[in-house]
Amino acid sequence: MNKKYVIPSTMIPEILKALTPFYYIQEINNRTIASYATLYYDTPDFSFYHAHVNGKLNRSKVRVREYTDCDQRFLEIKRKNNKGRTRKFRIPHPHLKLAAYDFISYHIPKTTPSLLSPSLHNTFKRITLADKKFTERITIDFDISMKAPNHQKPVQLPGLTILEIKQDYFSDSLLQKILNKYRIQATSLSKYCLGMSITNNQVKSNNYKAKIHFLKKKIQL
Numbered sequence: 001m002n003k004k005y006v007i008p009s010t011m012i013p014e015i016l017k018a019l020t021p022f023y024y025i026q027e028i029n030n031r032t033i034a035s036y037a038t039l040y041y042d043t044p045d046f047s048f049y050h051a052h053v054n055g056k057l058n059r060s061k062v063r064v065r066e067y068t069d070c071d072q073r074f075l076e077i078k079r080k081n082n083k084g085r086t087r088k089f090r091i092p093h094p095h096l097k098l099a100a101y102d103f104i105s106y107h108i109p110k111t112t113p114s115l116l117s118p119s120l121h122n123t124f125k126r127i128t129l130a131d132k133k134f135t136e137r138i139t140i141d142f143d144i145s146m147k148a149p150n151h152q153k154p155v156q157l158p159g160l161t162i163l164e165i166k167q168d169y170f171s172d173s174l175l176q177k178i179l180n181k182y183r184i185q186a187t188s189l190s191k192y193c194l195g196m197s198i199t200n201n202q203v204k205s206n207n208y209k210a211k212i213h214f215l216k217k218k219i220q221l
Contacts, residue, residue, distance in 0.1 A: 001170050002086065003186040005163040005179055006215060009142050012127075012161060016140075018178055019129060023138065026128040028069055034126050035068040039149075040192050042119035043111070046203050049119070049196050053208050057082040060108050061192060062116060064093055075100055077107045118149040120195045131174075137166040138175055146195035155198055160215065162189060187211070 007015070025032050041062040042048045051059040061078040073093035080086045089107050094100045101113035127140040142161040147154035165173050189211065197205035197212060205212075 001165075001167045003165045003176070004189050005165075005184055005186055006189060007161050007163060007179070007184060009159050009161045011182075012140060012142060015163070015175070015178065016127070019138070019175060022174055023129040023131050026130065031069060032127060034128070035123070036126055037066040037068055037123045038121070038191075039064045039066075039118055040120045040122075040195075041116040043115060044117070046119065046196070046200075049193060049203055052190055052193050053197075053205070057084065060111070062104060062108070062111075063192075065090075075103060077104065079107065120192060120199065121147045121149060121154075122191055122195050123154075124191070135167060135169075135171055136173060139164045139166070141191070144191065146191075146199050148199040151199065155195075162191065187214075 026034075028034055040048075041064075048059065048061055052061075057080060059080050063076050063078075064073060065076050066073045074090040075093050076088060076090040078086060078088050089103075091099075091103055094103070097114075104111060104113040104116070122145060124141045124144040126142075129138040129140075130136065140161060140163055144157040144160055144162070145154040146157070163175065163179075165175055167173070193208055194212070194215075196203050197208040
């Protein structure tokens with residue numbers, strides 16, 4: 001079970017202060033803040049994007065994610081089935097296109113991998129926490145920027161933070177209780193769809209306009 005929340009970045013210190021007595025903070029190379037860069041791929045008609053914004057189940061995303069601090073890159077596929085469950089598959093980024101094509105074809109059989117092309121690049125920073133029973137993981141994504149592949153200047157979203165609670169089975173979450181006090185409700189928000197809606201005028205974004213309007217009211221975009 002995953003739940004996402006959107007908060008102003010100014011709330012991060014307060015959230016961390018409340019959570020850290022009860023959670024472990026992940027450290028990588030003695031750093032508690034990790035840097036990520038992601039390059040998404042889509043079909044010529046942006047079918048992955050449109051499937052998501054239209055709420056279609058059995059949908060997919062293809063991306064290359066770089067874990068900047070570790071100098072590691074993975075080719076990743078995220079798939080959501082008709083029961084709403086999301087699974088992620090990944091391999092170390094292959095040097096040969098054919099290996100990448102085989103991986104994509106295996107997990108998304110109806111896609112022609114050679115037709116996929118870069119559609120969005122984003123970067124962000126992440127803090128990861130795990131509760132001390134290891135039944136829950138929380139990710140805090142901030143300093144988010146989005147850029148279309150054919151543009152030089154990225155769109156910066158300094159005021160936007162995305163929290164995600166990740167649990168295998170439903171259980172009480174301290175973070176959820178804290179956010180309830182501020183009347184912050186869970187929302188379905190995709191960094192990919194948000195970025196495409198903001199940076200690409202070739203895609204239909206009507207279904208995402210309400211979310212963008214909500215974010216503009218709540219957080220400076």
